[in-house]
Amino acid sequence: MSQFTDEKLKQIDREAVILKRKKKSKDFLQTVGDHSALITMSVIFAFPLFMVFIISLMSAGQAETRSFWPKPFVWHNYIEVFTTVPFLKWTLNTMFVSVMGTIGVVISSVPAAYVLSRLQWKGRHTTFLIILGTMMLPGQVTQIPVYIIFAKLGWIPSFLPLIVPAFFGSAFSIFLLRQFFTSIPDEISDAARIDGCSEFKLMMRIVVPLAKPAISAIALFAFLGSWNDFFGPLLYIAENPDLYTLGIGLNAFKGDHHTETSLMMTASVLFMLPVIVIFFFSQKVFIEGVTLTGVKG
């Protein structure tokens, strides 16, 4: 007992404080290190987006010099892009295709996912496996005959080939919805069925309202999928400038206007803007959707 003199106790105390400080400063250093690495990466990721915005504000001449800062700021570019090219028309075309496609995907996928998840019937698992299989199938294998079908129907060039297939269900959306519907407890449906509720009513009144987050997720994915799509419009509407979507229009920009770099960047900013705004308001939906299925759109 006599070992623990006041002197000794004080020393132990001091050592403990030093150790604590050491750990604290080590933690602090680690935090600083982590954040500086994260900030560096953020700068790298954000840099191209920042640059395109900066260049979109330069004059046509200045964009093709090595300067870094608009001098003067040409906000007028954002008006000019609507007058030099039919930018408004491209936007409306893209909007029309995307909205119609989204409606198609939602009204065709919800019922399919419902019967695949909420009802017991023979062939249910086989059907589900076929859906999974079609998700993995490379699009090129079916592309050519599908193109020929549309050509024979006289639908090229028109928006129909971009919209109509959406009304026949999308494997990705059916899969995502099915996963969500399965998680809704069966007791709710059983109770309603015993009360004599029809399946259709059950789907619309009980399951759909409960699955709102999942349905808005597939709607978002479908909308952005067709907003960002390039290959479909390239095949089906590239022949007719009146039908151009933003992607096709932007790509054709070069041929039409011997690369007015700054205007092209202005158009790119306007093309990306809706996507970025939607993303900021619905980040969680995207991140959960991607985590759940491993695919985006």
Add this chain to the structure above:
Amino acid sequence: MLNTMAGATSLFRKKGEVAPPRKKLKVPRLFIFLCLAPWLFGIIFFTAYPMISSFYQSFTRYNIIDKPVFIGLDNYERMFFEDDDFMKALKNTIWISVISIPLRICFAIFAAWLLTRPKRGRNIYRTIFFLPSMVPAVAATIVFTYVFNPVYGPINKGLEFVGINNPPYWFLDPNWSKWALIILGLWGIGDTMIIFLAGLLDVPKSLYEAAELEGASGFQSFRFITLPLLTPVIFFSGVTGVIGSFQYFTQAFVASGQVNDYSKAMYFYATHIYQTAFKAYEMGYASALAWFLLLITMLCTLVILKTQKRWVHYPNGSLFK
């Protein structure tokens, strides 16, 4: 106490009687059929019929206007013995898969791992890291052809600033354009990264604590704890990466249009199918190309599936149970 409970359940039944089976609800066949009808129509007319049709057409000469002419295996022979563009596209595609798939996986793991580090601010960083993957491919490619422009682009300006005197010409140089495309792909790593982030956050903290007590270094705990637990995700990214690279189109197409890629350094498999089918209207030959693509995709997936047992570690049994 127990007795009264038992008494309560048998209140409506005689002793020894078994509970009657629950009344089975009728399966609403018509409802099921109607709900699946659109999908069924789609799978028949937009998947099954086109697959059969393109398989048949791959043995024909067909230009949409005239009737298809059966020519046996000529299309497949042409692919390997007469078509230089096919060989070029195949080589380019294999090259970019071999380089970019491992690179993407490493970069995604690194970015995801960085995101697990901070106690505060993770969501802000995650938003910034994920955002580029949302940008429409056409816009992203156009932006990159500007940023990497050798004359007035900021990248080469920066490289010269740090003392690199002859920075590459990126998209304009056939030896560098694929690297520029790979960097463009890495910029949009967001979705892959998110999957890895979910995987990393699933690793129980107690494992790391135990390893630290045993005196494991940071690298050791990454190598022997994190990596084995991430293998299912790596496996998944590998499979989708192979399938994706044979369908890689938009970025390469837009970039080669922007810079006039005469040497065809950015000419990939999907580009070749597009040119053959929708520019030259050789539908029969293009169908053969598409079926060869399906074969390669299935083969690669099969190889990865077959070898997965050796290196994929599933915590709760297989993904494909």
